[in-house]
Amino acid sequence: MWTNEYTAVSPLSAQAIWAALKALHEGRLTYEGADTFVLHGPFAKGSRVSVTPVGQDTFEATIVDVVDNVTYADETSFGDTKLLFRHTLVPVADGTQVTHRLEISGSSAAEVGPELGPQISGDFDTSMARLFEQARELANLD
Template sequence: MWTNEYTATSPLPAQAIWNALKALHEGRLTYEGSDTFVLHGPFAKGTRVSVTPVGQDTFESTIVDLVENVTYADETSFGDTKLLFRHTLVPVEGGTQVTHRLDISGPSAAEVGPELGPQISGDFDVSMAKLFEQAEALANHG
């Protein structure tokens, strides 16, 4: 398995960050650099999601874990390689700690991970900062 994660803390409550994360994954929110999401059903475990990264082809993912205000995870399979993306929200003093994690698993993960993983997760810090900006904007104007 190959893993990378990025953690940051926002002064916002978990609910505010969750609202932005949910809006993004439901396709109701987009911003510069964000993937575009199209849900094929409710925002719930088991629902398929079409994901289109900026400048790339669309791929299919499935929501595999969802606990409101706590965690969201979707998984994509490319042959025998699985990519699991997870956001975890933890209330901490003064706000919410958010971790965005990528796990690449499968028989070829040791070969594929070191090359593909950094390409996918290299912008987690920028993505997280933009998610926090959107969460604040939604909280102030939503």
């Protein structure tokens, strides 16, 4: 397995960040640099999501974990290689700690992970900063 994660703290509440994260993955929110999502069904475990990264082809993911205000995860399979993306929100004294984690697993993960993983997760810091900006705007905290 290959993994990478990025963690940051926002002064916003978990509920405010969750609202933006959910809106993004439901396809109701988009912003510069964000993947485009089309949700097929409810925002719940087992639903499919079409994901179109900027400048790339669309692929299908399946929501594998959802706990409101706590965690969201979806998984995509390319042959025997699986990509699991997870956002975890934890309230802390000065706001909310958010971790965005990528796990690449499968028989080819040792070969694919070191090359593909950094390409996918290299913008997690920028992506999270933009998510926080959107959460602030949605919460009208300008």
